[in-house]
Amino acid sequence: MMRELHVSLNQTQKVRLQAAFQHLSDIGSQASSGLLVSVSDTIPVNNEDGILKGHGTSERDGQVVATVCGVVERVNKLVYVRALRARYKPEVGDIIVGRVIEIAPKRWKLEINFSQDAVLMLQSMNLPDGIQRRRTAVDELNMRTIFEENDVICAEVRGFQHDGSLHLQARSQKYGKLERGQLLRVPAYLVKRRKQHFHDLEQYGVDLILGCNGFIWVGEHVVPADNEMVEDQESTLKDKEQSYTPLEIRQNICRIANSVRLISALGFAISVDAIIDTAEASKSSNVDIKDMLGAEFYVQTAEREVQKRISLLKKKRG
């Protein structure tokens, strides 16, 4: 489902991009000391006794070999390979964005780019009326009024149940249905876990949610609704349908979305700073929103990243 962006570069742009990537890999090799392996590479363990073989490793002819491409990690006796470009691997507390694909008894099933569908139980989310009580059969029948199929939802990873299924929870006002915006999909490894995944970009009037699973929501800013407002939700929803997102905010949404698309196409880590930086750079150099995905700005962004990392390196040393 992940669709790659293709950029056609002319000869000079190709040379510039290659130079930029060369710089980046030079800088990168200084910074990280991790051992990169590909499938069937031997992992040197110096004939230590009692080595524990973790994920992505296997034993062959008395040697530890990698079964995935990635970085070798060691924790005491445990050796494992952290795969690059793998599917999302949930951890408890992760903030994720997902899409409802099925409504089952007392639960919603969500697609979150994990190897299985995540489960959001009716009891692990706040009811629209905000009252804490037991869920009744009526609530169960009215589940579709909360979320229906294809809705985009933001939630938190609660943990794995005993049967191995992944459970989510949405016990706060900040979680819930996302509307009036667009969902972007990027490789999950580009989104790093941080303290903050919800970003209210006030200068743009845009909400940005960087889901740990690589689903990124860019939408119009919504004020967290109070519980009392819920009663006339039906009528406000209808009003909403009459009014489209204002053009200025839509331009900001598209600009931010294209920043995300561009950064993920280049394979750089996606952080809110990088996104705003790219959006501002495109604005200051008068690049049209649609031209942000063109070849020239693609190369420029790569070159700017090189400059940024060089100055960062200088700061560290100086």
Added chain:
Amino acid sequence: MVGLSAGERQFIYGGIAQDLRSDGRQRLQFRPISVQTGVIPQANGSARATLGATDVIASIKAELGKPAPLRPDKGKVSIFIDCSPTAAPVFEVGAGIDLSSLIVVEGKVCWDLYIDGLVISSDGNLLDALAAAIKAALSNTGIPKVSVSVGASGEDQPEVDVSDEEFMQFDTSGVPVVVTLTKVGRHYIVDATLEEESQMSSAVSVSVNRHGRVCGLIKRGGTGLDPSVVLDMVSVAKHASETLIAVLDSEIASAEAIDDDDAI
């Protein structure tokens, strides 16, 4: 099939109404198109076209065959599109190729062109991308020169000698491009993405040649269209095709230049 929530649908409709689509394009703007030629060495000609994230390959294979009895002075062209997981679009481009140029010996031997399209990844607007790829592949195609041994006459099949070195190029100036106009809400857009296509009420694909003449027209989608809207769409498609042809020509030219460099 893409599933979109009500909120996202609303966002797409709004964007099209306000002339600012989700990726920042206006209604009548294409995504950047790029063409690579000569991607399949075994074929007589091939090209790969990418339109945003839509990625297709077209290959041309020429074989000697027998002309159809009803049209002894014409060669044959057949098109197969293979798009494994997605719905198959059906279309015909035959009009653009001068079939008479495919004849070797009238009534006896002709070239059969097999045009194969392969959809690698689909992000909407397959028809336009396939047409662009086929156009590029045709311009990349070299048909071997054939010398017919003299003395072959009457009912016998003439003996032919296919040259390995000399090739003749196709004249692809007559091959049309396809512009698909997708109607979403009250407006229509060109080069719809998969998300936008999922919201279409109807789509009109118009194939237009270099002279701005309409070569073919298909309407998809169940919703009815007012005849005046169709006429309107055709003239918009004609207008959009001019820029598309210009972009495609320069892309093909630069791809051929790179291809030649690689060959040397």
